[in-house]
Amino acid sequence: MAISAETIRQLHPYEKRILQTLEHLMRTHSWVPLDLLRRSVGFSEAETRYRLGSLLEKGMVRYDVVPYEGYCLTFLGYDTLALLSLSRKGTITALGPLVGEGKESVVYEALAIGRVALKCHHVGQRSFQSVRSSRDYIGEKSHCPWIFASRTSAEREFEALTRLSPRVRVPFPIGRNRNVVVMEYIDGRNLHRVTVPDPGDVLADVLDQVARALAAGVIHADLSEFNVMLDAGGVVLIDWPQWIPPDHPNADQILAHDVETIVRYFTRKYGIRADPREELAWVRG
Ligand SMILES: Nc1ncnc2c1ncn2[C@@H]1O[C@H](COP(=O)(O)OP(=O)(O)OP(=O)(O)O)[C@@H](O)[C@H]1O
Ligand SMILES: [Mg+2]
Structure with missing residues (x-):
């Protein structure tokens, strides 16, 4: 289920309060007991149940009855709290x-x-x-x-x-x-979804960005055609949560894997003849 601006706008202040309280109580409970939640928000049981029902319908909370009746946020509920803060x-x-x-x-x-x-x-x-x-x-x-x-x-x-x-x-x-x-926002396409007229130049551009990132102390660690976008200015490398610094114990292997993955993609799709080891040596400078 995706979030829409409409769903967020329609959230009742009591529903927001329940989401915030659940987040807080989930620091100590993976499932928050109904009674604890009710006391923390300060609503009657009927009001709490009614608001929870509406949040359940929106997919923002989940509940379980075993071993006790408990509630927790879903990803959608957590995303909603983040979006509310960002818009505030x-x-x-x-x-x-x-x-x-x-x-x-x-x-x-x-x-x-x-x-x-x-x-x-x-x-x-x-x-x-x-x-x-x-x-x-x-x-x-x-x-x-x-x-x-x-x-x-x-x-x-x-x-x-x-x-x-x-x-x-x-x-x-x-x-x-x-x-x-x-x-x-990158106004472009993912590399794997397009056929480029100048694959050699695009590969060189990707490797140039990898070398610049290395110089800045960052190795991507999940580089592939899926995490490269192309816009009017050239290539854009996306999707960085798993990056590692060059002094990571496996940095050499991980950088080699990044370079190999991208070079092999260009060889497979465009027949570009490039040696991953030579490209790696170039990236390392
Ligand atoms: N800044 C952006 N601008 C435009 N589109 C984007 C942007 N960031 C991501 N996208 C689009 O969303 C897709 C998913 O993003 P991304 O690759 O960062 O995450 P992911 O693939 O879910 O990561 P994971 O490796 O955890 O699966 C991208 O392939 C791209 O099409
Ligand atoms: Mg990705």
Whole structure:
């Protein structure tokens, strides 16, 4: 389910209060008991149940009755809290349509000073366990690991964009709240969706951006044709939450893998003859 500006506008102040209170109580409870929630918001049981019913319908909360009646936020509920904060602060003024949906995020178009992209990080959407093994920054104990992991993922992506912009062509970072990163909207297409007339130049442009990022202390670590966009100014590298610094113990292997993945893509699709090892040596300078 996607969020719409309409759903957010129609939220009753009591529903917002319940979302905020649930978030707070989820620091100590993975499922918040109904009675605790009711006492914390200060509504009658009937009022609490009525508002929860409406939030359930909107897909912003979930509930379970075993081992006790408890409620928790969904990704949609958590995204909503972030969007409410961003709009209160004036970082965004209007929410637009969904523009991309990845394994662990949903991306919306929105308005701020101009057109922006909102990336809502959803880490642990499918299975938290499998994510835990592949992303090593989910270390801290939390009653609600997906909230912690999604917020950390957004923080990491925002940090990379801040370090890289504008020396490397990445979306310019504008703001962050909870698990949501607000960044420049790239008016272009994903590399894997287009056939370019000058593949050699595009590959050289990607490798140039990789070299600049390395010089700025950032290795992408998930580079592929899916995370490269093309706009009027050339290539733009996107999707940075898993970046690592060059002094990471596996930095050499990870950088080599990034370069190999992108070079092999150009060889497979366009028949470009390039040796990943030579390109890697060039990137390292
Ligand atoms: N700044 C942006 N401007 C325009 N479109 C964007 C922007 N950022 C992302 N997108 C679109 O949304 C899609 C998903 O974004 P992104 O690759 O960052 O996340 P992801 O693929 O979900 O990440 P993960 O690796 O966790 O699955 C992109 O492929 C792209 O089409
Ligand atoms: Mg991606």
